[in-house]
Amino acid sequence: MHRQTITTSTNQYDVFVGKDILGNLKDYLPKPYRNIMIITDSVVNELYTEKVVANLPNDAKVSVSVVPTGEASKSMENYYQLLTEAIDYQLDRKSLIIALGGGMIGDLAGFVAATYMRGIDFIQVPTTILAHDSSVGGKVAINHPEGKNLIGSFYPPQAVLYDIDTLNSLPAKEKRSGYAEVVKHGFISNFAYLEDIWKVDLTQEIDSHVLTDHLQKGISVKAKIVEQDEKESNIRKFLNFGHTLGHAIESELGYGQITHGEAVGIGMLFAIKVSEQRLNSTLPYDTLYNWLSKNHYPLNLPAISTKKLVERMKIDKKSENAIVQMVLLQEIGVPVTEDIPDYDLTNLLENFMRELDS
Amino acid sequence: MHRQTITTSTNQYDVFVGKDILGNLKDYLPKPYRNIMIITDSVVNELYTEKVVANLPNDAKVSVSVVPTGEASKSMENYYQLLTEAIDYQLDRKSLIIALGGGMIGDLAGFVAATYMRGIDFIQVPTTILAHDSSVGGKVAINHPEGKNLIGSFYPPQAVLYDIDTLNSLPAKEKRSGYAEVVKHGFISNFAYLEDIWKVDLTQEIDSHVLTDHLQKGISVKAKIVEQDEKESNIRKFLNFGHTLGHAIESELGYGQITHGEAVGIGMLFAIKVSEQRLNSTLPYDTLYNWLSKNHYPLNLPAISTKKLVERMKIDKKSENAIVQMVLLQEIGVPVTEDIPDYDLTNLLENFMRELDS
Incomplete structure (x- = not known):
């Protein structure tokens, strides 16, 4: 069990990473709650809701809201629907929202918590590798058809409870999506961590110690940055390495057509190319390209207009x-x-798109 | 010109109250902005937008979005529409939103600012008496059909620029609505202020010195409370004197059927009755009733179910x-x-409803 405390401008919260957290969930709640709303997606719901409900305090009223899996659910419609359900469940200012799922659920449920009655407590219970990134740092948001995460808040959770056991059964594309952010944390922090990451073969089961280590390190990289710059005035921007093009690809193809991390994979390749050309940097473009390719990241995009991507x-x-x-x-x-x-x-x-195509 | 600095957990901002602020608007902006979006309502737009635009810095791009007047505009639909317009106007994180109007506009535009790209600057330019209350304290929100202000944030403005000249032309019901909050500030602060308020005749033009004095005092009462308890954990709740029943009446009748302050007027009468019965307090119920009645506050409600109000x-x-x-x-x-x-x-x-009817 690994525990890390994150300090924000408004609170402190613990991130727990380890095995069998879901089975002992009530022990990890930072305070008692009488009314709890679980927000999850259709896939995670089948896998874990029952276990979560069974391990919450007996005297709490627990309600469950389910949205379809996929980034497309981070919509204004679902946001509004969940607020309406929170009212129906009679959640008050002392109630809790649990975000049970990946980054999509964390963002969506977090934004509901941030704005329901001007903000109530929420706890992240991530179930994807990708969520090691999104569950830390207090950013919550929904998407607008014109762009990802354009509507949101800075709103830290009360705790992040990260049960590593939930990651074994992830589909291949979810593993790819998550590991792209692990790679990003490597690129912006240190060489040794990155070298270690290249050894991972995502097409095989990842050893749980290796996975825990990679996730802890990634969380630590991110935590150090967001503690210094919560509101993204300066260094927090570094976390967007690979994301400028990544986000554009995601929203141009339509959320759900390509995973977030897969788009960031291409975005990182582009950022490296631009770094080489504008800063004369020497960077492992080929190593990244080969690792992405070997792990079946999509590297050939459908015909996509550069003009639209720039917009x-x-x-x-x-x-x-x-x-x-x-x-x-x-x-x-x-x-x-x-x-x-x-x-x-x-x-x-x-030039980059042409090279990628060839 | 009266200036008061308010300290919040995240910033400090000035509230200016005085004459001819709109005509010198650019001098009151706390920093330069290159892209400014004015959000206003259809009535205020006709009266003041031109003057505001003319007095903003020449090098700023200024766009204007107008919503229909009335509380019904604090809807999810308008919120989303304004976010879309902010994107169309290319507002970025360094841009400014100006809330030009009454409390409805402050709440709506403030919530847009709070959640657009996770929060950009906004400035309150109130044009109603009521807004002396709502523009200070950092609460922003929209309504849900199930209740007022159920969706929102705590998000302080960068400044409040309160031009007293805009208050002369207010319609009678808006004066009533605003003065109910002045009365509330009297009730929760001190006897002398309240005695002074009873002298006002809202059916006549209010002397601008008297008005400025009443508004400054109201802002001061509110500021002292919100500085101590921004997030409404304890004493900020006192500002809800008269609002529990007031909000219920407003939402039960449908926003727009009765003004906020008119509903709070009835709510204060009820709160006084309850205080007398549960705390044995001696309070000027009749003085308030007579003042409200003399100033044409609606005191006979249409048939309205107490069961629904309690819900x-x-x-x-x-x-x-x-x-x-x-x-x-x-x-x-x-x-x-x-x-x-x-x-x-x-x-x-x-009992209260029966007494009110008789």
Whole structure:
């Protein structure tokens, strides 16, 4: 059992990573709650809701709301529906929302908690590798058709309860999606961690000690950054390495057509290319490409207009005054941000897409 | 010109109250902004948007979004529409939203600002008496059909710019609505302030010095409370004097059928009756009743079911574990909170409604 305390501007919360947390859930609640709403998705619901409900305090009223699996559920419609259900369940300001699922559920349920009666407690119970990233840092959001996570808040949870046992049964594309963020945490922190990650074969079962170690390290990288810059004024932006193009691809293809991490995989390749060309960095492009390829990440996109991708990048939250800002690497562990004028960005992207296709 | 600085957990901001602020708007902006979105309502738009736009910095891009006047505009539909317009206007994290209007606009535009890209700056430019209350304290929200302000955040503005010249032309019912909160601030603070308020005749034009004085005092009462308890854990609840029944009446009649302050006027009468009966307080019920009546506050409600009102009060944000909590007065200036069991509440309300009707 690994425990890490995260300090935010408004609270402190613990992240627990380990085995059989779900089976002992009530022991991990930071305070008593009388009315609890579980928000989960249709797949996770089948797997874990029963176990979670069975291990919550007996004297709590527990209600369950289920949304369809997939990023498309982070919609305004579901957000509103869940708020309505929270009212129906008579949740009050002392009640708790449990986000049981991957990053999509954490974002959606977290935004419901952040805005229901101006904010009630919520706890993240992640069930994907990807959620090692999204469950820490207090960002919650839903999507707008014009862009991912455009509507949201900074709203930290009261705890993150990460049961490693839930990760064994993940489908291959979910493993890929999650490991892309592990790779990102490697790129922006240190060489040794990254070297260790290249050894993982996602097509096989991952040893639980290796997995726990990788996740702890990733959480630690992220925690260190968000503790220094919760509201993303400066260094938190580094966590967006690979995400500028990644988000644009996701929203251009339509959420659900490609996983978040798969899109970030391509985004990281692009960020490396741009780093090499604009900062003269020497970076392991081929190593990343081969690792992604070997692990069956999609690297051939359907015909997709660079013009539209650039437009998407311009309305990304990270852009200011409509100039795209990318996170680049001077070297592994040394991220920087750089504004890329539209004209250069278009050229860089066209060359990259051509190279990727060939 | 009166200036008051409010300290919150996340920032400090100034509240300016005085004459001809709109004509010098750019001097009051706390920092430069390149992209500004004005959110206003259809009535205020006709009166002031042109003046506001003319007095913003020349180098800023300014866009205007207008929603219909009235509480019904604090809807999920308008919220989403405004977010979409913010995207269309290319607002980024360094942009500004100006809430130009009454409390409805402050709440709606503030919630858009709070959740657009996880929060951008906004400035309150109130144009009603009522907004002396709502523009201070950082509460923003939209309504749910099941209850007022059920969806929202705590999100302080960067400034409140209160131009007293905008208050002269308010329609009578808006004056009534605003002065109910002034009266509330009197009841929960001190006798002298309240005695002073009884002298006002809302059917006549109010002297601008008297008005400025009453508003400053009201803002000061509120500011002192919210600085001590921003998130409404304890004493901030006192500001809900008259609001438990007030909110229930508003939502039961449908927003827009009765103004907020008119509903709070009835709510204060009820809170006084309950205070007298449960705390043995001696309070000026008749003075308030006569003042409300003389100023044409509606005191005869259409047939309205007490059962439904009690249900509404139970889903109010202030209730916990489905027991209604009311703010009562031990004496003027000494508010307390008290849980009222359903059975007692129903009886008290039935008696009160009967007395009001007779």
